[in-house]
Amino acid sequence: MGRYLLRRLGFALLLVFVVSSSALLLTQLAPGDITSDIALGVDAETRERMRVELGLDRPIAVQYWSWLSGVARLDFGRSLLYSRPVTTLLSERALNTAVLATAAILLATLIGLPLGVYSGSRARGLGPAIVRAISVAGLSVPPLVGSLFLVFIAARTGWLPVGGMTSASGVDMAWGAWLADIGSHMPIPVMALALPLAASLERLQSQAIAGANREPFVAASRARGLTQRESIVRHAWPASLRPVLGLYGVMIGSLFSGSFVVEVVTSWPGLGRLMYDALRARDLYLVAGCAASGAVFLALGTLVADVLLAIADPRVRAEGRS
Amino acid sequence: MNRQPRLLLSVLLLGAVAFAGWRWWSGAQERAGNGNETELVISEVNPRGGTLTTSLRSEPRSFNRLVMQAVPTELFSILTQGKLVRVNRSTQEVEPSLAEKWSVSADNLTYTLTLRDGVTWSDGTPFTSADALFSFQAVYDPKAASVLTSGLLINGVPLKVSAPDARTVVVKYPAPFGPGIRLLDNLNIAPKHKLQAALAAGKFAAAWAAGTPIADLVSIGPFMLTRYESGQRLVFDRNPRYWKKDAAGQPLPYLDQVIFEVVPDQNAELVRLQSGQLDMLQQQVRPEDIATLRPLVNQKKLQLLELGVGADADVFFFNLRPAKWAKDPRGAWLQRKEFRQAISHAVDREAFANTVFLGAGVPIWGPVTPGNKNWFSPNVTRYPFSLERARALLTGLGLANRDADEWLEDEKGTEARFSVLTYRGNSSLERSVAVLRDDLKPLGIAVDVSAIEQGALVDRMLGGDFDAIFFVYSASSLDPAMSLDFWLSSGSAHIWNIAQKTPATEWEREIDQLMLKQAATIDEAERKRIFDQVQQIFAANLPALYFVAPRLYMGVSTRVGDVTPSIMRPQLLWDAEHITVRQPAPSKPASQ
Numbered sequence: 001m002g003r004y005l006l007r008r009l010g011f012a013l014l015l016v017f018v019v020s021s022s023a024l025l026l027t028q029l030a031p032g033d034i035t036s037d038i039a040l041g042v043d044a045e046t047r048e049r050m051r052v053e054l055g056l057d058r059p060i061a062v063q064y065w066s067w068l069s070g071v072a073r074l075d076f077g078r079s080l081l082y083s084r085p086v087t088t089l090l091s092e093r094a095l096n097t098a099v100l101a102t103a104a105i106l107l108a109t110l111i112g113l114p115l116g117v118y119s120g121s122r123a124r125g126l127g128p129a130i131v132r133a134i135s136v137a138g139l140s141v142p143p144l145v146g147s148l149f150l151v152f153i154a155a156r157t158g159w160l161p162v163g164g165m166t167s168a169s170g171v172d173m174a175w176g177a178w179l180a181d182i183g184s185h186m187p188i189p190v191m192a193l194a195l196p197l198a199a200s201l202e203r204l205q206s207q208a209i210a211g212a213n214r215e216p217f218v219a220a221s222r223a224r225g226l227t228q229r230e231s232i233v234r235h236a237w238p239a240s241l242r243p244v245l246g247l248y249g250v251m252i253g254s255l256f257s258g259s260f261v262v263e264v265v266t267s268w269p270g271l272g273r274l275m276y277d278a279l280r281a282r283d284l285y286l287v288a289g290c291a292a293s294g295a296v297f298l299a300l301g302t303l304v305a306d307v308l309l310a311i312a313d314p315r316v317r318a319e320g321r322s
Numbered sequence: 323m324n325r326q327p328r329l330l331l332s333v334l335l336l337g338a339v340a341f342a343g344w345r346w347w348s349g350a351q352e353r354a355g356n357g358n359e360t361e362l363v364i365s366e367v368n369p370r371g372g373t374l375t376t377s378l379r380s381e382p383r384s385f386n387r388l389v390m391q392a393v394p395t396e397l398f399s400i401l402t403q404g405k406l407v408r409v410n411r412s413t414q415e416v417e418p419s420l421a422e423k424w425s426v427s428a429d430n431l432t433y434t435l436t437l438r439d440g441v442t443w444s445d446g447t448p449f450t451s452a453d454a455l456f457s458f459q460a461v462y463d464p465k466a467a468s469v470l471t472s473g474l475l476i477n478g479v480p481l482k483v484s485a486p487d488a489r490t491v492v493v494k495y496p497a498p499f500g501p502g503i504r505l506l507d508n509l510n511i512a513p514k515h516k517l518q519a520a521l522a523a524g525k526f527a528a529a530w531a532a533g534t535p536i537a538d539l540v541s542i543g544p545f546m547l548t549r550y551e552s553g554q555r556l557v558f559d560r561n562p563r564y565w566k567k568d569a570a571g572q573p574l575p576y577l578d579q580v581i582f583e584v585v586p587d588q589n590a591e592l593v594r595l596q597s598g599q600l601d602m603l604q605q606q607v608r609p610e611d612i613a614t615l616r617p618l619v620n621q622k623k624l625q626l627l628e629l630g631v632g633a634d635a636d637v638f639f640f641n642l643r644p645a646k647w648a649k650d651p652r653g654a655w656l657q658r659k660e661f662r663q664a665i666s667h668a669v670d671r672e673a674f675a676n677t678v679f680l681g682a683g684v685p686i687w688g689p690v691t692p693g694n695k696n697w698f699s700p701n702v703t704r705y706p707f708s709l710e711r712a713r714a715l716l717t718g719l720g721l722a723n724r725d726a727d728e729w730l731e732d733e734k735g736t737e738a739r740f741s742v743l744t745y746r747g748n749s750s751l752e753r754s755v756a757v758l759r760d761d762l763k764p765l766g767i768a769v770d771v772s773a774i775e776q777g778a779l780v781d782r783m784l785g786g787d788f789d790a791i792f793f794v795y796s797a798s799s800l801d802p803a804m805s806l807d808f809w810l811s812s813g814s815a816h817i818w819n820i821a822q823k824t825p826a827t828e829w830e831r832e833i834d835q836l837m838l839k840q841a842a843t844i845d846e847a848e849r850k851r852i853f854d855q856v857q858q859i860f861a862a863n864l865p866a867l868y869f870v871a872p873r874l875y876m877g878v879s880t881r882v883g884d885v886t887p888s889i890m891r892p893q894l895l896w897d898a899e900h901i902t903v904r905q906p907a908p909s910k911p912a913s914q
Contacts, residue, residue, distance in 0.1 A: 030778065031777070031778040032775065032778045032780065032781040033777070033781075034777075036778070036781050037392065037776065037777060037780070043471075043807075043814045043821075044784075044821065045464075046467050046468070046469065046472075049464065049467040049527075050467045050527065053467060081383055081532075082381075082383065082531070082532040082533060082552075083383075083384070083528060083533055084531075084532065089552075092552060092553075093553065148590070151589075151593050152593055154597075155593045155594070155596055155597035155599075156597075158597065161599070162590070162593055162597050162599055163583075163585060163590055163599075164554055165553075165554060166551075166554065168373075168375070168555060168583075264586045264590075265587045265589070265590050266590065267554075267584060267585045267586065267587075267590060269551075269553025269584075270553075273586060274553070276586070277380065277381070280775070280777075281383075281777075282777055
């Protein structure tokens with residue numbers, strides 16, 4: 001297990017290095033830089049002085065080396081956009097994104113897995129057909145449209161705040177009221193993130209459970225006198241989890257690194273929006289930092305999914321021992 | 323599935339649908355009721371107090387207006403900073419501000435300004451002429467890389483500024499300048515006691531960056547920044563030390579607070595305005611959104627303020643740098659004014675206004691729109707819609723269909739084709755380019771459209787790496803003498819051929835001479851006459867084509883009053899100190 005974790009850690013570090021370096025270099029190579037926005041309002045000399053001030057006049061290799069030596073000391077540089085350390089910005093926004101991601105994963109799991117088991121263990125019938133239809137619809141709707149639809153519903157009904165993470169009066173609230181305030185802002189972005197994921201989980205779980213139900217050991221359990229429900233819960237469902245938990249690795253990685261679309265549309269101040277702002281402004285170091293955090297979360301997500309799979313599926317543990 | 327669970331599921335589904343429908347309907351009724359109730363409990367316009375909530379698409383990169391030119395920084399500056407004199411964005415007249423009066427010498431070169439007595443920064447530090455001197459010093463310091471420098475030069479020469487005493491500032495112009503004291507509207511006053519050290523250390527460009535502690539951001543304007551929640555909002559409270567009073571002697575501003583919610587997405591911003599979570603937007607309402615807002619206007623929840631014809635219009639221009647076409651055979655006709663005139667004839671401006679701006683626009687023939695009432699000339703050459711005249715001009719350039727396809731070719735067989743760059747994500751620009759492409763197709767001219775990021779487009783423009791561009795260029799001032807960067811061939815905003823060492827064409831040389839003369843002329847009527855000439859030369863040569871100027875609409879909640887709109891940005895908040903909001907009466911709080 002120790003060697004396995006070490007291998008995983010090495011892979012994660014390599015992933016972070018490759019992803020953040022690529023992000024930095026690609027952003028550097030793309031046309032324009034952070035001074036482009038104001039280029040029409042100032043003369044060429046002023047713009048050049050700004051570039052010198054920001055260190056953008058140096059060759060790419062020098063900039064990259066300077067950034068890399070900082071990264072070795074866990075210093076991801078200073079955001080050109082906000083003039084603040086990238087690590088400070090990342091830690092602020094990562095917490096906000098983590099709140100959203102955790103809630104979304106929980107909601108997606110609570111909706112997707114039971115419905116997947118339900119529809120996968122029944123070949124025919126109106127109920128599974130409705131579930132399948134809703135899932136396909138959920139998968140087909142682009143995140144932008146889904147988010148805007150939910151925001152529109154919230155605005156139309158007035159039941160929930162349309163956007164943001166807290167109310168303007170949030171800082172003056174007591175702890176309990178502040179948490180309730182955040183909670184009231186969460187349903188729209190959480191649903192926007194969770195519903196497509198729930199649809200994916202449902203489809204995957206449904207197919208996996210249908211496949212597991214055809215396995216001889218499940219049939220044998222039924223022959224031993226277990227009810228259909230007992231047979232599914234004890235045998236078919238654990239065996240069906242391998243592809244489902246594989247998806248969790250990607251889900252955790254993508255959700256915890258922030259969703260561009262959902263965070264922009266619902267004005268949630270998370271990592272996705274930070275990356276969006278950084279990309280639009282060509283903030284090299286912030287782009288690289290956001291990409292690195294995404295890679296860390298992806299590696300962590302994969303690790304968590306592997307561990308969960310080992311816990312859930314006895315065959316994986318057996319493979320590990322052999 | 324047996325029948326019982328199926329029935330149960332159906333009942334549950336029906337129940338859920340019915341419940342949702344009932345909540346929706348009852349919610350609508352309740353809101354309608356609340357609307358009336360709110361009307362009842364709301365007091366008459368309360369001249370003081372209340373919070374105005376508006377939005378920003380992006381967060382400020384810097385709070386230092388002297389080094390940053392962006393909407394959030396500009397708004398911060400308007401709310402918290404001051405100027406010696408300011409141009410009233412509605413009347414275009416110059417008004418006293420931190421300087422209560424001024425006089426001008428007989429030769430129109432020396433302005434002596436008297437500063438108001440008793441004005442202090444929000445931390446209690448007195449405002450004196452030293453702050454004004456310091457601001458000029460920062461603007462002209464090359465290490466500070468100020469974005470205001472070019473706007474405070476006359477013929478490329480800085481103004482000479484001195485301060486005989488704490489309340490007097492003397493500004494000497496290097497040459498007579500038509501806009502006169504109006505030039506000083508370009509200068510934001512910076513607090514010397516807070517920023518002097520940064521300027522001395524050569525760090526002024528980094529001073530007052532976004533991460534600056536709020537206590538350091540002292541204000542001399544009507545509001546002061548009291549809270550900045552990164553990614554969420556900026557909160558400005560009334561500056562209790564603000565110097566200005568209304569006609570009745572009441573201290574300004576009227577509002578207690580202005581909140582900017584950071585809403586990056588334009589659609590989400592609109593939804594928040596509709597839901598009443600925002601009182602106003604900073605951007606004009608898009609033509610396609612006007613119909614969406616009409617029901618709210620009918621319900622008297624929203625006002626749709628029509629500001630008139632905008633001063634800025636989308637512009638289409640070719641790359642007219644001779645070097646670009648030196649080895650490209652298309653240059654033989656792409657650089658000719660007849661080609662641009664043919665395009666102007668080929669575009670039906672009325673149809674353009676209907677398609678792109680859904681009718682909310684007026685045809686124009688040059689960069690100065692009817693919205694710029696003082697300087698607009700209606701008598702410039704026009705190019706009425708006529709495909710016949712367009713074809714005749716193209717034929718005169720040797721362009722004809724010489725093969726089986728639908729496109730024209732020149733004598734050497736080069737196809738009449740060019741590419742157009744535009745901003746990605748700007749719906750009116752994307753529609754404009756599509757209309758242009760469709761209008762030129764019947765003529766046999768092929769247009770390849772590329773929508774790219776703004777930064778990339780500007781870089782390609784500055785590098786001369788483009789055939790043609792369709793984008794929006796905003797002038798900083800309505801007075802042409804304050805936009806010389808656009809008009810002069812040496813200017814950094816002379817978009818079709820930037821920063822020429824010597825004028826590339828005779829007509830550009832002529833415009834240069836006229837504009838320099840116009841800027842140096844004091845007599846307003848003479849300035850107008852000269853500028854009419856410039857507009858005519860521009861229209862005859864068409865270095866840039868203008869098709870339609872949009873009518874501007876701003877969406878504002880009906881609880882907001884005393885707004886004085888302007889066609890210049892920021893259209894509403896430029897006069898934030900006079901804005902009021904209706905509030906619930908204290909005894910019966912409204913439910914909203």
